[in-house]
Amino acid sequence: MLRLEKRPSPSRFWQGATPVLAVVLTMIAGGLMFAALGKNPVEAIRTIFWDPLFHPQFASYSRPQLLVKAGPLILIAIGLSLGFRAGIWNIGAEGQYIMGALFGAGVGLAFYPADHWFIFPLMVIAGALGGWIWAMIPAILKTKFNTNEILVSLLMVYIAQNFLSSMSLGLLRNPQGGGFPGSRNLSQYPAASNPELFAGTGMHWGVIAALMAVIAAYILLQRHILGFHIKLAGQAPRAARYAGVNPTGLVLLCMGISGALAGLAGLFEVAGPAGQISIGFNVGYGFTAIIVAFLGRLNPIGILLAGLLMALTYIGGELAQFMLGLPAAAIQAFQGMLLFFLLAVDLLSNYRIRLGYKKEAI
């Protein structure tokens, strides 16, 4: 029989090794599933994990997509991870992402067609501000009235979505768009656009912002007393109050940072890859980033890797759909397996598995 034994301290080895083990287990279980669907499992897994980066024909298209997709995921997940570490659950990053895009695009379009160097920086500030304001609503309701930030931040997403539709049809609609919903295309307005910085890489300002966020979060958590307080508040709330952490301030700070980063992600997306405000602008980055944050163990480096891995399975999944005719549901199940195994084998960092019953005596 197997039984679990709690470790006195979490194992550093397994904390690093479990994600690798989870990916291997996913490949085995996913391979079995693909085989059961009548596909060659090795080919299917190669298509998902290898071809997006190295396929001679498709890689030139899909490789830049990796950074384009991973950028917003990482940027949002870094912000969320700070709150999650402190036990503050911002589930509404999708709404903050939308509001960041609306604020940022709004500022840019207000200057159209002027050409000033400061337009794009101003849009960046406005984007962060939009996300921050949207996150402050659940934060203030929580600190003033003790409402549940999970519920409020989630419901704010739906308000933001309706706001997005109304903006695409109303105030921000392209006057020269022939009545179609959606704003002017910012990629055709150089002073307000977020272009690909190096051709064929997918690198844009949002990706750079994501990398900077990773580094800043790493330093914050490892070296700064604020990061220490964030971790402390999540692990031992009473010890945090004893240490002098102000719970209200922490809620405002963590919600604010996650909202601002989600807003930035929205701005970089609308000014870059998406190009315009439209009804279907948001595609779920804000929700997927929650998964990325936990996949990365709420650790900045982990989130960087998890964001890339998540982006890879999306791109590879799409590739497998049209190359091998795999159903979309199978790809989703495959991604679900990855999450399942990651969370399941996480047990190993706090417990060790022993074989056999407890020793019988007497």
Place this chain on the structure above:
Amino acid sequence: MTRPELLRVAGVTKAYPGVVANSDVSFAISEGEIHALLGENGAGKSTLVKMIYGLVKPDSGTMTLRGAAYTPAEPHAARASGVAMVFQHFSLFEALNVAENVALGMENPPPMKELASRIKAVSEEYGLPLDPARMVGDLSAGERQRVEIIRCLLQDPKLLIMDEPTSVLTPQEVDILFRTLRQLSAEGTAILYISHKLEEIRTLCDEATILRRGKVVATCTPRERSAREMAELMVGATLTPPERAGTAKGAVALEVVDLSVASPIQFGTSLKNVSFRVAKGEVLGIAGVAGNGQDELLLALSGEVRAARDTVRIDGTGVGDTGPNARRALGLVAAPEERLGHAAAPDMSLVENALLSGALRKGLTKNGFIDWAATEAFAAGIVKDFDVRTPGTHVAARALSGGNLQKFVVGRELSQTPSIIVINQPTWGVDAAAAASIRQAILDHAAGGAAVVVISQDLDELLEIADSFAALNEGRLTTPRPVQGLTVDEIGLMMGGAHGMEVAHHGH
């Protein structure tokens, strides 16, 4: 004494990874005997009784109950054989009433009405007044213990194991408990009594088995030995009581004026009009049965719970509305009772836990950036100065034994050159030698001019180190009195006498 033998434990050994908890332990209890199991923390008392109660299996050795082999696989089997246990930490649901709590611990509970009348019958028979319809959340610690005892007595046990039962009782309540235990013993129920309070054992127990580091080091008849002799057997060394310098009191350092705060804890006790002063160099001891506002008082003094500005004053400055770090800046340090989760973060290393409260006074951050090297040195210094037994400063706090973590927490606060020290239960769960060194360190700080508030449930400790004495009773603090000349009876009355006796008697 020719009473028939009830339980014999022979050559029992139990090892955990890295530590032998019990090594070749043998002793026997006769029917109706009150047998003390004496030893410091970590001596192996708990492991031994857990084996008798079926929670842990011995690696080797045998146990016999009335001559037959006794190998309880689980507590259920132990109870079926007539072995019952009252734990030190109660397992009661505060939002349920007494009868419901008793029913939850029974194999086949009878209907509620019948159970309630049986509870009442047993409680009257043994002089343990208890109303079956009352909410456990409203009961004092002494009354909660009665719930546990009655739950055991309803099973008509042959052997009753009691783990440190008096740590939560007033002297008067201890008397009531002892009368009950003597009555049980007269009826033939054997009692295995675990404690490190030597005077109690001398008044109550027929025989004593003394454990040290998992081995039986002596058996004796407690009445024939002095408390000091037994203590030295227990510790294996000669003990020196703490020394104190002459008390030269200075100006008032900490003043609390008419402090009333609502408890932030569910089923907690709000503080009501608490007032006291502590001068530089003075040790104020605050006694009280657990749950009478001790936690709340510590929170209000440390700054975790805020009140009106002038209700708490440090050197004359009102700080009642400021947080913990503002008070630390003025020289006040506080060590809460609960080590894991309050004084220390369980999953963080000792280095991180040193930073937790030491960041400000030890200057461990610069512009908010943590100086990890200095923090490590601070943690290593605490480990060295306070003899914290740990493989290193990078292990998680939860990996330390309770006593060692307590030494670390107290050491961390005392190492910050404080001018005011507030400590709740400074030596809870710490072995005798370490407790003596913690008390000595507190007295040394007082001699150095620090004002000290010690909140403790250990009266002996308070009488040993305090200059003045007050008691918390349902959130109210008695007027502090000089320790010199206080009698145990007076102290008991200050602590509120026997909790709940009046209620139970008037009710019926």
